[in-house]
Amino acid sequence: MAEITVLAKKKHVKKRSQMKSIWFRYKKNKLAMFGLILFITMTLVAIFANFIVDYEQVAIKQNISNKFQVPGKDHIFGTDQYGRDIFARIIYGSRISLFVGLVTVAIALTVGTIIGSVAGYYGGKVDNILMRIMDVFLAIPHMIMAIAIVAALGQGLFNLLLAMSISKIPQFARIIRSAILSVKSQEFIEAAKACGTKDSRIIRKHIIPNAIGPIIVQATLHMATTILGIAALSFIGLGIQPPTPEWGSMLSDARDQMRYYPYLVIIPGIAIVMAVLSLNLIGDGLRDALDPRLKN
C-alpha cells in the first residue's frame, strides 16, 4: 500500500525548468536581491529622470546666487559652485554612467563573441593568430588603453564609448573562447556529433545555452568596472565634457572646494559606489545561482 502512495505522490512533482531553479537560488541570496533591487531602482530613476527634475533649468543652468547651499530643504543634496542642484545632476549623471556602461558591454560582448567563438570553435591556426593579437591588446592595462584611444580620437561621449569598448573586447573574446572550449570538450557534444547533428545546430542548441551563464556573469561585472572607468576618465578630464553632469567630473570640480564644502565630494562618490556595488552583487549572485557547487 505504502509503495503505491509514494509512486502516486511522485507523479505530482513537477520538473522545474532550469531558468526557474536559477532564479529560485538567486532569490535565496539576500545580498544579491538587494543588489538587484538597488540596480532596478537606479535604472528606473535614470529612465524617468525627466519626470523628476527638469534638465535645463536645474542641472545645467547656473545660478550663482544659489551657490554652495548645504544639503537641506530646497536642495536635497545641496548646490555646487555654480548654483546647480546636485540632486538633479546626480540623477542625470546616472543616465550617462548606466547608458555608457550598458552600451560598452554590449559592443564588447558582441565583437568579443564573434572573435572568441571563431577562435574557440575552429581552433588551430585561426585560434593562434587571433589570440596572439588579443594578447597584444591585453598587455596594455585597461585604463591606459582607453587613454590611448582617447588620445587618438579626441574627447567626447562617442569616443569614450569607443575607447572603453575596444579596451574590453579582448577580455570578452578570451572569456567566450574559454567557455566554448570547455563546453566543446564535453561528452554530450561528442554524442551530438556522432548522431550527425549539424555544426550550426550544435552551436545553437548545445554550446551557447551552456556557455551563456558565465558570460552573463562576466558582462555584469564588467559593466561595473566600466562605470568606474568612465568616472575615472571623466575625473582626469578625458571623458565626458562639462557642462554635462557626470559623477566623475563632478568629483573633479568638487576637489577645489573640498575644504569648506565636503558634501560636494561625498555625495557623487556614494552614487558611484551604489551603482558599482549593485552590479557587483548581481554578478556574484548570478555566479552563485548558476553553479551552486562553486559555493563553499
Place this chain on the structure above:
Amino acid sequence: MAKYILKRLLMMLPVILGISFLLFSIMNLTPGDPARLRLGEFATQEDVEKLREEMGLNENFFIRYINYLKDAVRGDFGNSYNTNLPVMKDILARFPVTLRLSFNGICLAVLIGIPVGIISAVKQYTIVDTTSLILALLLAAMPVFWLGLILILVFSLKLDLLPSNGIDTWIHYILPSLTLSATSIATLIRMTRSTMLEVIRQDYIRTAKAKGANERRIVFKHALRNALLPVVTVIGINFGVLLGGAVVVESVFGIPGLGTLMINAVKMKDTPTVMASIMFAAMLAGVVNLAVDILYTYIDPRVKTQYL
C-alpha cells in the same frame, strides 16, 4: 631557471612590438596634424608644411614606423611635440616615482589583504569574517580617486595629519599608496579567503589535525602554502589594474609620475610622449607578470619541472 627567464623575456618582445605598432597606427592614422597643432591656428600653410618636412611627417607610414623603431632601440623615443626635449628624459625622471608608488601599493595590498583573508577563512561565519567581506565589497565598489579624496579630506584637511601633495618625504607616499592598494586589498581578501576555505577542506589538512598538530602549524605550514598559489597569480594579473589606478592616483595627489606625464601628453596631443609612456607602462606590467610567474615556481615546486 635563467634559461626560462630569458625565454620569457624574448616572448615579451613580439608583444612589445605589437603594442608599438598598434599605438603608432592609432596615433598616426587619426585626425590631427601635429605640426599644425604646434604652430597654432594662425600659422601659414607654408610654415606648417616646412615643419612637417622637418618633423619627417610626410614620409610613408611604414618607413616612419621603421625609423621610429630604429631610434627607439637606441633609446631615442623622439622629442616631445610640446617641449621639443627628448622624451626619454622625462620618462627616466618620472618612471621611478610611479614604480615606487605601484610597489608600495602592492606591498600594502599583500600585507593587509592576505592576512585579513586568512583570518576571515579560519574564523568563517564569525563577525570578523562578515566585517572583512563587507569591507572587501565596499572597497571594490569605490572609485580609486574618490577614496583618495576622502582620505585627503579626513587625514589632511580635517585632522591635518598627513600631507596630500607631492613626494618630498616618505610620509608623502602614505596616503597615495594606501589609496592605490584599496582595490587590490578587496580582491586579495576575497581570493585568499576562498582558496583558504577550499584548502582547509582537503584531506591532508584533516590528516594533520588527526595527527594532533596544533592549529597554527596547520595554517602556516600546510594550508597557507597551497592557498597562496592562485593568490600569487591574481596579484600578477591585478597589476595591470593597479597601474591604471596609479595613473589616476597620481592625478589626485599631484604626484609627478608616469601617469601625469601620460595624461598631460594626451591632453596636448603630444604623440611621442604618449607612445613612450604607454609602452613603458606595458613593459612594466609584463615584467611584473614574469616576476610573479617566477615567484610561483618557488612556492609550488611542481611548477618548476615544466620550465627546466
